[in-house]
Amino acid sequence: MPTKAEKQWMNAITQLGCICCHLTGKGQTPAEPHHMLSGGRRLGHLFTIPLCPTHHRSGRNDKEVVSRDQNQRRFEARYGTEKSLLEKTRQMVNAMKARSIREVRPSESQGCGGCIA
Numbered sequence: 001m002p003t004k005a006e007k008q009w010m011n012a013i014t015q016l017g018c019i020c021c022h023l024t025g026k027g028q029t030p031a032e033p034h035h036m037l038s039g040g041r042r043l044g045h046l047f048t049i050p051l052c053p054t055h056h057r058s059g060r061n062d063k064e065v066v067s068r069d070q071n072q073r074r075f076e077a078r079y080g081t082e083k084s085l086l087e088k089t090r091q092m093v094n095a096m097k098a099r100s101i102r103e104v105r106p107s108e109s110q111g112c113g114g115c116i117a
Contacts (some may be wrong), residue, residue: 002045003045005046006044006045006046009045009046009047009093010045010048011029012093012096013032013033013048013050013093014032014033014048014050015091015096016028016031016050016056016089016093016096017029017030017031017050017052018030018031018050018051018052019031019049019079019085019088019089019092020051020052020055020079020085021049021052021055022092023079023080023088024079029052030052030053031050031051031052032050032051032052032053032056033045033049033050033051033087034047034048034049034050034051034068034082035047035048035094036048036082036086037048038101040101043107047086048086049082049085049086049089050089051068054067055067055068055075055079056068057069059071061074066078066079067100075092099106103105
């Protein structure tokens with residue numbers, strides 16, 4: 001069962017959208033977590049990258065898309081290693097969090113709305 005931190009991570013990456021679609025200019029597309037493996041075993045929920053169903057499990061291998069499912073070498077040759085995609089995903093999630101924090105905070109000039117000036 002995922003921990004609170006793992007649930008938050010997987011929620012954040014699915015909100016982010018497919019990392020491959022972002023990198024290829026297709027923008028934000030619905031994503032599902034892809035668990036990275038080591039020796040055929042999952043590394044855990046914090047080692048997941050967001051992939052759309054096409055990049056994750058379609059089995060495609062053509063000029064437009066390489067699916068991770070059963071094509072890891074070709075997938076990584078086109079989009080980068082899973083480790084590099086995880087790092088890029090972490091950067092994008094951190095930037096997304098920073099943006100949402102800035103949007104929630106009132107600007108200094110506006111005050112908090114409840115303060116008496």
